[in-house]
Every structure is written in structure tokens, then in C-alpha cells.
Amino acid sequence: MGKKKRSNISSVDKQGLGVDKQIVSSEPGGQDCEQDSASGEKTPVFKDPNYLAGKSNGKKPRVWKSLKQIIAIERATYLQNVVTYSSLDAAPSRKPLKKYSDISGLPGIYTDPQTKLRYFNAEEFTRIRMLSPDLVNGYLTLRKANIP
Amino acid sequence: MALDVKTFVLDNGAYTEKCGYSTQAEPRIIPNCITKAKSERRRPFIGDQIDDCKDISGLFYILPFQKGYLVNWEVEKQVWDYTFGQDVFNIDFGETCLIVTEPYFNFTSIQENMTEILFEEYQFHSLLRINAGTLSAHRYHKENPNELCCLVVESGYSFTHIVPYIKGKKLKNAIRRINVGGKALTNHLKDIISYRQLHVMDETYVMNQVKEDVCYVSTQFDHDMSVARKKGKDNTIIRDYVLPDYTVIKRGYVRPLEETTGKPKDNEQIIRMNNERFMVPELLFHPSDIGVQEMGIPEAIVHSIQATPEEVQPHLYKNILLTGGNACFPFFKTRVYSDVRAFAPELYDVSVTLPENPVTFAWHGGSLLSENEEAPKMIVSKKMYEENGMNLCLEKFDV
Numbered sequence: 133m134g135k136k137k138r139s140n141i142s143s144v145d146k147q148g149l150g151v152d153k154q155i156v157s158s159e160p161g162g163q164d165c166e167q168d169s170a171s172g173e174k175t176p177v178f179k180d181p182n183y184l185a186g187k188s189n190g191k192k193p194r195v196w197k198s199l200k201q202i203i204a205i206e207r208a209t210y211l212q213n214v215v216t217y218s219s220l221d222a223a224p225s226r227k228p229l230k231k232y233s234d235i236s237g238l239p240g241i242y243t244d245p246q247t248k249l250r251y252f253n254a255e256e257f258t259r260i261r262m263l264s265p266d267l268v269n270g271y272l273t274l275r276k277a278n279i280p
Numbered sequence: 281m282a283l284d285v286k287t288f289v290l291d292n293g294a295y296t297e298k299c300g301y302s303t304q305a306e307p308r309i310i311p312n313c314i315t316k317a318k319s320e321r322r323r324p325f326i327g328d329q330i331d332d333c334k335d336i337s338g339l340f341y342i343l344p345f346q347k348g349y350l351v352n353w354e355v356e357k358q359v360w361d362y363t364f365g366q367d368v369f370n371i372d373f374g375e376t377c378l379i380v381t382e383p384y385f386n387f388t389s390i391q392e393n394m395t396e397i398l399f400e401e402y403q404f405h406s407l408l409r410i411n412a413g414t415l416s417a418h419r420y421h422k423e424n425p426n427e428l429c430c431l432v433v434e435s436g437y438s439f440t441h442i443v444p445y446i447k448g449k450k451l452k453n454a455i456r457r458i459n460v461g462g463k464a465l466t467n468h469l470k471d472i473i474s475y476r477q478l479h480v481m482d483e484t485y486v487m488n489q490v491k492e493d494v495c496y497v498s499t500q501f502d503h504d505m506s507v508a509r510k511k512g513k514d515n516t517i518i519r520d521y522v523l524p525d526y527t528v529i530k531r532g533y534v535r536p537l538e539e540t541t542g543k544p545k546d547n548e549q550i551i552r553m554n555n556e557r558f559m560v561p562e563l564l565f566h567p568s569d570i571g572v573q574e575m576g577i578p579e580a581i582v583h584s585i586q587a588t589p590e591e592v593q594p595h596l597y598k599n600i601l602l603t604g605g606n607a608c609f610p611f612f613k614t615r616v617y618s619d620v621r622a623f624a625p626e627l628y629d630v631s632v633t634l635p636e637n638p639v640t641f642a643w644h645g646g647s648l649l650s651e652n653e654e655a656p657k658m659i660v661s662k663k664m665y666e667e668n669g670m671n672l673c674l675e676k677f678d679v
Contacts, residue, residue, distance in 0.1 A: 196353045199346040202387050 234271045235259060248272065283655050285405050288371060289379045289646035290363075291412055294345035295437035295462060295605065297327075298640055299363055302379075302647035307640055310363060314355050315485075316340040326362045335526040339485040348383050348438030348461070350390055353397065364402065377659060378404045379646045381412040382679045384441055384455055395673045399665050406661040409677040415645030416603045417445040420633070422648055429592055430599040431585065433577060433616075434642075435564065435606035437462040440577060442584045444596050450678075454587040456580040460567045462605050466491055468570055469560045477551050486532060490521055490553070491560060493534050496610040498558035499618065508555040517557060518542075523549045561609045565619065578619030585624075597628040607638035 197205070233240035233252040240250030244260050247268045251257050263271075272278040291298035293312060300307040310327040317325065319335035330336065344356035364371045378398060382391065391409065398404050413432040420430045434441045440458040444451045470487045473480050480487055498504040508517045520535040520542065529548070544550045563569055565576035575583060585596045600620065602613060613634040621630045635641045649655060660673050 196351065196393070197389065199349060199351045202349075202351065202389050205389065206387055 234275060248277065283377055283406075283650055283659070285375050285377050286372075287377045287379060287647070287650035288369070289643055289650065291381045291415075291640075291643045291646065292350070293381075293412075293436060294343070294348055296639075297359070297363060298643040299369070300643070300647075301369075302650040304647070307643040308368070309639070310359075310368070312344065312356075312359055314342040314358060316342070327359050327368075329362070336485055337524075337526060338482045341484060345438060347459075348436075349387060350394065353393060357397065357401075360402070373403045374405055376404055377406040377408070377650070379408045379410065379415075379650060381415065381642065381646070382409050383438075384411055384413070384443065384450075384457070384679070386679050388674065391674060391677070391679060392670055395665070395670060399662055404662065406659045407665075407673075408655075408659045409673070409679055410646075410649075410658075411443075411450070411679060412642040413441065413443045413603070414445070414448075414450065415642045415649060416601060417443075417448065417450075417645070418649050418652075419641065419645035420599070420601050421448060424599070427595070427599050429595040430601050431581065431596045433581065433600060433602050433604075433607075435461065435577065435602070435604040437605060440564065440580075440604070440606070442577070442580045444584060444588050444592070446588070446592055451588055454584045456575075456584045458564075458567060458574050458577065458580055459572055460563050460570075460574070462488075462491075464570065464572075465495075465560050465563055465606070468563060469495075469556060472556055472559075473551055478549070480551075486523060489532055490551070492608070493532070494519060494521055494553045495557050495560050497561045497564075497612045497615045499611055499615050501558070501562065504558050505555060515554070518552060518554045519557070520544075520550045521553050523551065525549065561606070561612070564606060565615070576619075578616055578623060581616075581620050582623040594628045597624055598631045600630070600632045602632060602634045603638045603641045605639050607634055 231240040231243075231250050232238070233256060234249045235256045236252055238252040240252060242252075242257070243250050244257065247260060247263070249260050249268065249271055251260055260268075269278055287302040289298075289300060289302050289307070291307070295312060297310045297312045298307040299310060311330065312327070314327075315325045315330050315336075316339070317330075317333050317336055318338045318340075320333060324342075325333060330339070342352075342355055344350055344352040344359065346352070350356060363369060364373070380394070380398070382394070394409065395407065398407055413434045416432050416434070417430050420432075421427065429444065429446045432441075432443045432445060434443065438461045440461060442456040442458075444454045466484060466488050469491050470480050470484065473487070504517060507515060509515075516537060518540060519537065520540045522529060522533055522535060522544075524530060524532045525548075534553075535550075542550075542552060559569070565578065567574045567576060574580075581600065585593050588596060597620075600616070602616065606612070613632050617630065617632040620632070624630050658676075660676055664672060
């Protein structure tokens with residue numbers, strides 16, 4: 133097995149690994165085996181002792197990047213993990229949102245079950261109950277909570 | 281030997297590969313390129329096959345390296361196939377560990393490509409990717425066990441790096457790079473000769489030989505310039521260089537001072553090398569001569585040492601090591617010493633070391649490293665690569 137691999141090295145086309153994956157995905161499942169010509173039974177590709185990983189020819193040759201392309205890619209990927217003034221990627225916070233009263237802006241500790249508006253104290257509650265429906269909708273729209 | 285497989289050391293330079301088994305006394309130096317000659321159009325010469333060619337005028341180079349980084353893998357694979365194959369070394373890949381050199385701060389994609397090619401296509405048993413300067417520092421430490429630090433000045437084909445090594449580890453933030461190397465010097469020489477005397481822009485190989493034969497580093501620049509301006513017998517610098525014509529004269533040669541007349545003998549072409557002799561290597565010390573706005577070597581040495589911790593600085597000044605092809609210029613060492621001595625603070629001793637063969641010094645360092653007991657911990661075997669993937673190599677090899 134070792135000898136066979138070595139003799140193919142000088143004649144190998146400039147393929148590399150990517151081609152390997154192409155073979156597996158391009159063939160439908162039923163043909164995923166190589167026909168053993170001698171015995172006529174189907175052996176899976178990976179069980180073939182003479183299978184050479186990544187050494188298939190015939191597809192288009194692998195393209196290597198020029199220096200300019202490498203420099204451009206490095207410049208782009210270098211800044212992905214680094215936090216700078218112009219980039220601050222952070223996941224949305226998982227803390228529960230702070231709620232503020234729709235009427236006054238003080239911390240909205242309570243929520244009216246009928247109108248779903250938030251309020252701070254009993255006085256605000258009386259005000260809420262006196263509002264007309266369109267005003268209520270207006271307040272909810274401001275908070276983007278207006279689900280019809 | 282510390283490693284239980286044969287070790288092959290490959291100093292993969294942009295101009296030449298220095299390659300050989302670690303047990304060999306001297307490496308084999310093979311040009312790391314594919315060349316095409318005008319006389320034999322159909323056959324591209326890989327590596328040192330060019331020695332077979334009789335007429336190497338107008339040699340066309342296809343270099344795998346660009347600005348010192350290996351980008352053209354098609355060409356490099358052909359050169360490596362030639363080097364590792366039957367014609368040259370005939371390596372048994374499964375039983376060989378490879379030590380290969382890379383430039384400093386090499387791009388991740390290039391490191392990945394190299395690892396992939398060496399493991400997947402050539403299938404070496406194990407691999408060590410390392411900087412050439414680290415090998416030089418290792419050898420220097422072996423030869424001078426009392427010196428814990430050294431400053432490696434690696435002046436090669438593509439660029440020059442000044443790298444401080446403290447206890448065998450390089451200090452990354454003190455590394456300095458000058459974008460002037462042998463390639464820039466040869467191109468500059470071609471440029472000025474083409475402007476002043478004879479069109480040699482296509483003759484890279486010949487002009488490289490001229491540069492290596494005739495150029496030297498001047499220790500007193502202004503004095504040499506004034507001597508070069510003189511005429512007749514007073515001008516001791518000027519030389520005639522007889523160019524090869526590949527029929528009678530197979531290789532160019534310098535005519536010694538006594539025979540230098542300026543007139544070619546019959547059927548010869550000569551070029552007169554006057555102040556070009558010392559102006560070309562002067563680029564290493566004043567890159568601004570060609571518009572490269574960077575420091576020269578001595579200034580960069582001082583700048584690099586100033587970026588290191590203060591307690592290490594005297595040790596670095598005492599152990600400046602010159603390696604790489606450009607260190608072969610005559611009087612290079614004297615000039616570097618005098619310039620660094622002028623820049624460095626008075627209380628530090630300055631000492632510059634130039635090995636007998638600066639080109640192969642790193643290679644010998646590699647063959648010494650393979651005998652080190654620490655070597656098995658530094659290499660990555662193919663099994664480890666297959667289990668852990670590319671990230672293992674990227675993290676382990678500190679390039």
C-alpha cells in the first residue's frame with residue numbers, strides 16, 4: 133500500500149483535499165461504493181485498501197491564492213475577533229428588560245391586565261382607566277407593544 | 281539521535297533551498313525556482329537542472345516566492361518533487377521527519393497550505409516548521425554555551441530580518457524587517473548598468489554572478505566615492521568584468537586591477553564596474569537610495585535592541601550574528617560593527633560574529649536541532665495531525 137501511494141505522488145495533479153469531499157457528495161447514496169471487479173461485490177469506498185484519500189485527478193486543478201489576495205483576506209479576518217471603536221459585536225443581553233411606566237417614565241413596576249399599560253403607582257392607574265381606547269393604543273404603539 | 285526517524289532539513293529560501301539529511305556534512309544548494317532558457321525552449325529546468333544547460337543567457341525565472349512568502353505552490357511542488365524524488369534525494373517519506381523553514385510572521389493560509397501539502401501529498405512521517413533564524417540561534421548557542429541571548433541578522437534574498445533571541449525564544453515585538461534583500465540589490469545593479477553601459481535587464485543570472493564576484497561593502501563611503509571619480513591609475517576601484525558569451529567564455533570573470541584597461545580584447549564584452557561595486561551593497565545600509573523609506577541594517581539593529589528589556593540589551597549587543605546570503609559581501613562585518621558601535625551607547629560592548637558560511641549556517645543549525653533531546657517534543661507527527669487537525673500545527677509551531 134505504501135509503495136502504491138508513493139508512485140502516484142509525482143503524477144498527481146494539483147488536487148488537494150477539497151476534491152475528496154466533492155466525490156462523496158456528488159454521488160447518490162446507492163452508488164457510494166466501488167465495484168470490485170474481481171469478485172463483483174460492492175465494497176464501500178472507504179473500505180477499499182487501495183483507496184487514496186484526496187488523490188483523485190480529472191477535476192479542475194486547485195487554485196492557489198496570490199499574495200495580494202492573501203493580504204486582503206488577512207486584513208479582513210484579523211479584525212473579526214477584535215473589538216474596535218467601529219465594531220462592537222455583542223450578543224443581545226439575556227437580562228430581563230427594565231420596564232418603565234408608559235405615563236411618567238418612572239420604573240413601571242405594575243402592569244394593567246386590561247390595557248397592558250405599565251404604571252408606577254395607584255394615581256397613574258386611575259389615569260389609565262380614564263383613557264380612551266385610541267389613547268391606549270397610542271401609548272402601546274410608542275412602546276411597540278401594539279399587537280392587535 | 282534524539283528523533284528515531286531520519287531527519288531531512290530543508291532551509292526553504294526564496295532564492296535557494298539548502299537541503300540534506302541531518303547526517304550529511306554539507307547541504308546541497310538547489311535554486312528554488314523553475315528557469316527557462318532561450319537556447320532550449322521546450323524544456324523548463326527545475327532547480328539545479330539548469331547546470332545541464334549550456335547557454336544560460338537571458339534566463340527566465342519562475343519564482344514560487346513573492347515578496348518573500350510562498351504563494352505559487354504549482355512551481356514549488358515541482359521543485360520539491362524534483363528535490364525529494366529519485367533524481368536528487370529519493371526520500372522515503374513515511375520514515376522521514378522534515379524540518380522546514382518559513383519566514384517570520386508567515387500568513388496563516390500559507391502555513392496551512394504548507395502543512396497540508398507536506399502531510400497529505402508527500403505524507404511525511406513528522407514535521408517541524410520553524411524560522412531559519414531560530415535554527416541559527418540554536419547553533420550559535422551550541423557553539424557559545426555561555427551566551428544566553430543572541431541577535432540574528434538574517435539578510436536574505438527577499439528581505440532582512442533583525443531578530444533578538446533571548447534564551448532561545450524570539451522576542452516578537454522587537455523583530456524588525458527591512459524590505460531590501462539580494463533580489464533588490466541585483467535588480468538595482470541591472471538597472472544602473474543598463475542605464476550607464478549595456479542593456480542587461482534580462483540577464484538576472486549573469487548580473488547576480490557579477491554582484492557576487494565584484495561587489496563589496498565600503499567602510500569609508502565618501503573616500504571610496506572620491507577615489508572612484510579619479511581617472512587612470514589613481515582609480516584603484518574600477519575593474520573590468522568580462523561577460524560570458526557561452527561559446528568561448530563559459531562564466532564571467534573579473535580582470536584584476538593590473539589588466540584593467542577599459543578596452544575589450546577581441547570578441548569580448550566587458551562592463552566597467554566602478555562605483556557600482558560598493559554602491560549596490562550600500563542599499564543594505566541606506567535603503568533610501570532606491571526610495572525604500574526604511575532604516576538600514578545597523579540602525580535597525582539598534583532600534584530592535586532598544587525595544588527589548590534593558591537588562592538583556594548588553595547581551596544582545598555582544599552577540600550579533602550575521603547570516604544569510606548578503607553577509608557574504610567582503611567587509612560586511614567590519615562595516616556593520618563600525619556603524620553599530622557608532623549608534624550604540626558607549627557603556628555596551630559591541631561584538632559581531634560572521635560564520636564562515638553564512639548561507640548554510642541555518643541549515644547546520646537544523647541538523648544540530650535534530651540531535652537535540654527536546655526535538656521530539658517540538659515536532660508534529662502525521663498521526664497527531666490526523667487526530668487533531670490543522671489547529672494543532674498552527675498553535676504548536678511558533679512561526
